[in-house]
Amino acid sequence: MPETLTAAAFAPFGTVIETAGAASLPINDGTTTRFHALATAEPGPGGEAIVSIFRASQWPRPVTIRGLERHPLGSQAFFPLSAEDWLVVVAEGARPGAADLRLFRARGDQGVQYRPGVWHHPLLVLAERQDFLVIDRQGPGENLEQIAVEPGAVIESAEPGCPFVYANAKRCPGGIHRIKAYGVRGRGRQREVRKYRVWCTLKGDHAGILSSHEGKQRMEFYPDELPDELLDWAWDSGMVEY
């Protein structure tokens, strides 16, 4: 399971860029609040801080961590430009292995800045596509190192768990990768939904398990049959089709 991304938990790796808990001051005749100096770019000697946009698409599922990278000469900051959650994988130590990986789930209003030399995985987005503003280093010298992670570590919980429960009461170990809402009215917190249909990374709609009609029914849920956390996640991540 991913850890929640907090400043304290992420301190060994760098900075969390977020307004929560940050020093702020009113500016511009009180029309704007400045959450000040959430991160300081470290472009290193001879380097300069540049602003880029990274357009990330999903890593192939299941997400398997086979390698990490680091930038010894400069910091690298990522901030999402849309509100979906995303994943951060980092590791301490000079030559980390699969057992050293730390997985954080970042909200769509949280960015991170990796300190120079911190091992991290390339962008892992949960949405189909997500843009990030990136502040990192440009300058002379070799600023990219890569290391293989053996054996590859599978991230089980990139998606929320499949809600399918077998007749023996065992829950399906798959994840939800698609969700469709029927009878949607309104939007945001006031949204009303009649029913959801979900698809699993392992078994699709689980249609082969029971007779097809019954099987289909098992993957359809009224809103109160699904965890609020799952539904919040599904809507926030833009996964819900309707």
Add this chain to the structure above:
Amino acid sequence: MPETLTAAAFAPFGTVIETAGAASLPINDGTTTRFHALATAEPGPGGEAIVSIFRASQWPRPVTIRGLERHPLGSQAFFPLSAEDWLVVVAEGARPGAADLRLFRARGDQGVQYRPGVWHHPLLVLAERQDFLVIDRQGPGENLEQIAVEPGAVIESAEPGCPFVYANAKRCPGGIHRIKAYGVRGRGRQREVRKYRVWCTLKGDHAGILSSHEGKQRMEFYPDELPDELLDWAWDSGMVEY
């Protein structure tokens, strides 16, 4: 009327941060496109580039430009964290007046970086609230200068024009500040709306003009009675209630 924000038009003032027309390269095993070095921070001698978040609310209406500011020691970059359009006001020259102002309408996927010493107005957002990631300078020395603009310049077109047409065929010079949609189904480009009701910055719902029933009708419009540009703007800016 605002100018469209393009790299060429904005060149005297700094850089437009956007993917359109930018050099890009595939990275991270092809899962990510890097739009590279869209801006370079200029923190100046002794300064460092810091990352902050500015949470902007609307400037009081009508938006009146009464002053500008500039940062002689460092660049300042703004990138919106939600997709609403916003306004950029800048001016060339050492002591600009109202006649020197340039007004640009930036899309929600466009940022700008002001070069050191470029006169600009504090954040002018069109949405009720909008967050920006800001990359600017921290360091010794006085990095803020302000200048009054006399007489104040009113930005007429912060909002789209009121669609009300008087009996003498003159169009109301107000702007739309509120819009409500009825019978909304679906979302995004596939959205269907039965009818819109709009409110004007000058005359509200124009209810006093005609008999109240008729007056109300005049401010209700079927989708094909309003310009596409206005509707796109209204939805993109998050103004539409429904």
